[in-house]
Amino acid sequence: MMQNQHHLRRNAKNKAQSQYEFRFVDHHKNIKNILVVVDMIPDSTNSVTSLLDITNLKQAEELLKENEEKLITQNLELKLAKQEADNNQSNLELFIKKSPIPMVITDFNEKVEYVNDKFIQIFGYTIKDLPSAQKWWELAYPNLEYRLYVQESMNLAIQKAIDTKSDIEMQKWHIYTKNRKKKTCEFYMVPIENRFLIVIKDITKEIQNQKELIKAKEKAEESDRLKSSFLANMSHEIRTPMNGILGFTELLKEPDLTGDEQKMYIDIIKRSGDRMLDTVNDLIDISKIETGQMLTVKSEVNINDEMDVLYSFFKPEVENKGLKLEWLYQVPEDVNIIQTDKHKLHSILTNLIKNAIKYSDVGEIEIGCYKEQQFLEFYVKDEGIGIPKNRIEAIFQRFEQVDVLDARAFEGSGLGLAICKAYAEMLGGSIWVDSTLGVGSVFYFNIPILK
Template identity: 40%
Template structure:
């Protein structure tokens, strides 16, 4: 057998295999990249292989030589693309021109057509999304080599027809088959490369995913089928305080889930595994190493192995502990705000009732007093209605002013030294007659009732606390006993007001001191009063350094307690709180009343006349008051209203003090806010009395500054 027949063919095939090897190891990346130089280098190598093919032709028959350069260039165009193939065409065509000889033009054209056909076939395959299948490769190889046979006919030369007849069979039979085989090999290499690239991308993706899960500020944890932890990220370790060694291989339920929730958590995981489904979101608690509770919003997915079986669960969780706390706080604040608005509406309704009710009684009594048919007995009843309704209206206004001062923190503690015994005695004496109207009895069991003990605190605030507590006890008690008592405890004096009235429901004990809340209770709605007394009492007790609390049983009564620091208690053998001895007023005193309101002037005038003063001057504004004092140097005292037309009482007082420093001037005004008394005294007023005017308080002031005894001719 003549082996030389096959040696050229084998060498040509070997060079094509070298081409495919270089394609698989070096050029695939280049053809799918936009870099120029790797493609240029590939084209040079392919051109070199083409020259080698021409160096080692296949001897089909003596004198007839073939090589596989057309297959090389066609496959290069199909798999390498335009740049490497064109460079290879240029190199091999140049070399063919250099060789010269017969059919040189045909050889060059054959090189160009083979490469360009490969490039065109690649373009149309990519455009249509087709693949280089075996059939496609065969037709491709057949077309390329049909062109190879047609060229000698298109470009005829001596012997070209005979050559075509001679080489038609091997070219049309062998060349397409070799093209298919080389193409299949190239396909396989391309598939291997793509698979390797996909694995590399998958590996890189897994690496990035793993790193992201390690670094992300969210909880990430993997569990196997036995609920054991096989992976967890750094964030989970940071927020729980565990180490990786303490978690991996341990059951997550035993470590993180609170005892009371483990059963339901186990059921949830079983459902995930049994039903082969994802639970995209749910919230649960986990425990840290020091048993602190964290709230996590979970996104869970079932993980499968290579055989499609469930391998475990991957869980991604957001730590919503702070977000949940904030949301809960906002929800609670919203709830409180809504409740506050509702209670304020009820409060305003209650206050409206408390103001309108006595006003209605006052206006009705006044209209009835005008009736000619009203006899003296009926008039006395109407006068009593006026007195009670006025007192009720004044109490409501005072409560509103007091709570407003507390809310705006305008009120201040003004401490003074006073007899505790006298305070207790006064409250028993004042509350006694009021309590008798409901068949109640007031008793005082405090040891300080008979002791010579003095307190150094705010007397008005202490009195207000007692008044509110005693009034409250009397309001909700009938035919009972109200006890005022005290005991010493932990350096404090604890006072209490105890009654055996209707008591307070247990569910109301914690809210009765709240502002506005008490106005909504059924007790407040069914009994008169603003419902602010306990709120005011609590505020005053705290300002005095103590507190206030209650013990009560519904149907049996209530006991209200409040404490005063005992370090403000003094013992003395002499009573420094004695009332000044009464002195009789001289009837020849002259008093100026500066008041622009006629009704107020008439009331003041009547009080002054009832204590024996007959000479009373009246000024309707500050300027007139100044002139009257100048023209009447024998005026003994001025009752000066503050708010008057033309000239205010403040300006008038300053002008009077310029020429008469010794004249007593008492401010009488509806301005009764904290600090008003001190401000008026600093301005030059001798004293201050707020409106509505208390008759007895005014008489004491007149007695003080006129320095004479008096006798209330009304007998009151």
């Protein structure tokens, strides 16, 4: 289809569609619904194609359509039931018994006289379980306060129908089944001679589906917010160091620069280049992780040596910021050398230490490692800004940061902790955090001890 549209667009433009839908299988073997929008570049045989993932939208539309069809079917069945009742009492009784909808017959004193098969199947109560109206109220509505509310609502609806000579309005209540499951139901009451026919529609699943749709909508909105935040971060992270590189490169052309000024400008250019390289590396790493191209390469790693290198590397940066760096040697000699991916271990520790420096203004940063059963457990502790309780789970997701409104949040891609989480899991471990807002954080991760 795409090939045909491609040729039509170039050979017979008025016959080609500007947008159409198709399905394809992604890297994880999931079927995706895609909307394709194609525009030709003027005076060219080239085109620009946009692809939009509409899988969730399609699923939501199908679910809504299915619910609408069910509602139409059930409403039709209700109308048929009422017509059958008006035409023939015996046919009504047969219909009630075989109806796919729960139905109950009571007298005007609320005593239950009959329940159909579907009622027994859904709610579990038989006619023997309901010897009196009071027993029904106690079983179906065990909470006294709610029971009184339901009784009052029903009596008001009946009285209103009598006063206005109209049908009894639909009522929506919670009901407990015989096995104590809570269901949300709509109740339709039809007076027939000296009795009530009560039709009950179980809408528990419909309400759950609606909640799930709302959740999906909120998730989509949150994804859009994160995307906007991420794009803003990427724009800042790329343009800021690029401006630094270009600006100070121009300044180096000045003929009257002193040696100190040249050295300072070169240092700024290098820092800007390093910052841009970190951003690009994060993007490449998360892309490889997402597409399953990131491999684990294990080798022999000396833990104490690795921690010494990190301590020596970060100590000047920490002290320049007025902080103190502590490294606690707790690795037993028998587990100091293990088999793991050195690059990924180094990357996790580097990310965590950088974050501790970034979000700390005073106090001490402590890094350590100790044996915990069959794992080595690492930690990085700081006395920084801390993390709100409602953000602790989110910070390990892609593009999430402690606070996107914090100025320091724009000094990174928002991918570091997501990469740490992926690496820890690839090494056979996990990562977590304990934090108190305004006090500080302790990030932990572990890896198995493999010889």
